Amino acid sequence: MERSSTTPGGSARREATRQKLYEAAVTLIAEQGFSATTVDEIAERAGVAKGTVYYNFASKSVLFEELLRHGVGLLTASLREAAERTAREGGTKVDALDAMIRAGLVFIDRYPAFTQLYVAELWRTNRAWQSTLMVVRQQAVAVVEGVLREGVAAGEFSEEIDVPLTAAALVGMVLVAALDWKSFQPERSLDDVHAALSRLLQGRVSGRG
Amino acid sequence: MERSSTTPGGSARREATRQKLYEAAVTLIAEQGFSATTVDEIAERAGVAKGTVYYNFASKSVLFEELLRHGVGLLTASLREAAERTAREGGTKVDALDAMIRAGLVFIDRYPAFTQLYVAELWRTNRAWQSTLMVVRQQAVAVVEGVLREGVAAGEFSEEIDVPLTAAALVGMVLVAALDWKSFQPERSLDDVHAALSRLLQGRVSGRG
DNA sequence: GCTTTTGCACTGACCAGTCAGTACAAAAAT
DNA sequence: ATTTTTGTACTGACTGGTCAGTGCAAAAGC
Incomplete structure (x- = not known):
């Protein structure tokens, strides 16, 4: 049976x-x-x-769906853990975002193939596992949105920010930068990549640094 | 014949x-x-x-490869045009980046399917059109890298920024935010999305806005 | 009168999913 | 103690269907 x-x-x-x-x-x-x-x-x-x-x-698609669920579960847990750890240690919400960026990078470093596959399938329509993917995506993005919202409530972030859009943009920033890192300059260290993204997050691109 | x-x-x-x-x-x-x-x-x-x-x-793959070349050609031209127009009008490099973000959004707004397909295929390995895709990707990213480098040379950007990585992150930010926009909240206006990304680019997320 | 398109039948490779059967360990029966 | 049964995990040959690509004669454009 x-x-x-x-x-x-x-x-x-x-x-x-x-x-x-x-x-x-x-x-x-x-x-x-x-x-x-x-x-x-x-x-x-x-x-x-x-x-x-x-x-x-x-079936083949069921195997794939369970793969997706399993993988995104790991990522979500890791993001949540990073946010909570920062909170416990009394960091700001920017610190929390920064810690989540690092957690994302660590995840992608460890499971590059999964990340690749996730990105490739996420925006497809008309596929059997579409609904699974939506649910699972929302779980991950929701963690980022949560931190942004808390930051707005605490007066640390501008009230004018668009929470879902900003969350998506942040996730995209990390995702694409990390995939490019793995694909095109794998010799770079995680710290390097993290530093570049941190800088971007904190608006320290313009100015004399 | x-x-x-x-x-x-x-x-x-x-x-x-x-x-x-x-x-x-x-x-x-x-x-x-x-x-x-x-x-x-x-x-x-x-x-x-x-x-x-x-x-x-x-063949089927040749059709697809020419599709890729054609599409990325349009995008590259559009980014380049945005950068040059800003320069002609005496804008800063941040203005140029901002104009390119908008050009990217306009492109994705017009050709969402192409963008989707491009993202889905970009990080795959072992595929027939892989080399085509790499060439074509580099052309697009190079435009962003060019502006970043000019900004550093002109003292407008920190010398410490990592040009290729930052360019990739910026492209990713726009790509993912735009795909999410089209997939999950298509009722939003382009201006809305552009404003959110602009804010992120200029580090106006933290602070009271 | 070329180039281009049509419609349609055909081939051969490839592939998701099936199924009858094997292996083996633990429980039940004797 | 030993035979028999049961449940679980796995195997690999096989099937029915799908699809890229071909061939060709007739029609339509330019």
């Missing part, structure tokens, strides 16, 4: 197989895209028979 | 057919991705026989 994959208490063996499939799928789909990646390829890369994929997931 | 599609002097009729194919392909591929879009669909949407696609383009 098949067990729903989100059910906890699946055997350790099964969980290990799923993990291998996630890892195989994420790199292949990041490189080639969802449709260009075949289930045979995923199975082969995971060192598993094709049937095993279907024993563990109802 | 087939004529290379970049050759000028193709008949007006042929050019019109190509244009129809571009338009059909761009929306379909933006929605579904390259691999999930069939040549039959493209032909049908363009109101043209399948054979005509192959009379005009050597």
Whole structure:
């Protein structure tokens, strides 16, 4: 009898197989895209028979959806943790945003393939997993929006800022800068990239620095 | 006899057919991705026989590559024009960046499908058109980098800014904010979005506005 | 009279998903 | 203690369908 994959208490063996499939799928789909990646390829890369994929997931898209949920879950947790840590340590909201930028960079550094795949699929329409993706995106962006709103309430940010738009722009700034970093100048250090984005965030681009 | 599609002097009729194919392909591929879009669909949407696609383009990927070149060409020209106009009118480099942000938004407003597709394909590896895409990306980013460098030389920007990274971050900021605008709050006006991004560029997020 | 487009039948590779069967360990029956 | 049954995880050959690309004769433009 098949067990729903989100059910906890699946055997350790099964969980290990799923993990291998996630890892195989994420790199292949990041490189080639969802449709260009075949289930045979995923199975082969995971060192598993094709049937095993279907024993563990109802379909190719279900495998992909669970991958998305899993990945964005990690990111959201990491952002939230960064914001809370800053708050606990008595930092300002700008400090919190800065800490979240770093958390984002650390995440992308660790899971570049996932990030690539996420960006590539996010704005597509007419796809099976569209609704999953929207929900999951909103969870991540909401963390940033939360910090912005608190900053406005506390008088630290201008009341005129557009919270959702600014949050999206900040996320985009980090996402694109980090993907460019990984793709085109991977030798740069995380600190370097973080410093450049920090500067931009704090409006220290113009002026004599 | 087939004529290379970049050759000028193709008949007006042929050019019109190509244009129809571009338009059909761009929306379909933006929605579904390259691999999930069939040549039959493209032909049908363009109101043209399948054979005509192959009379005009050597293959599906060639059609797509020429689409990319064409689209990014438009964007690059538009960015360059914005920068030059600002310079002519005696604006600062910040003004130039701001004008380029607006030019980017206008472009995305006009060609949302193209932008979507471009973002989705940009960071993929192992694809046939990868090299085309890199060249074409560099052309666009180079315009932003140019303005940043001139700003540093003129003492308007800090010497410590990292030009390529900052350029990438700026492009990302506009790209992602604009795609979110189109996808999730399309009722907003271009001026609204531009104002939010302007504010971020000029570091007027913190402070009482 | 060329170039371009049409309509349509066809091919061959490729691929998502299926299914009958294997392996094996733990529980139940004897 | 040993045989038998049950449940779980996995296997890989197979199927039915899809799709890029071809071939060609006839029609339409220029």
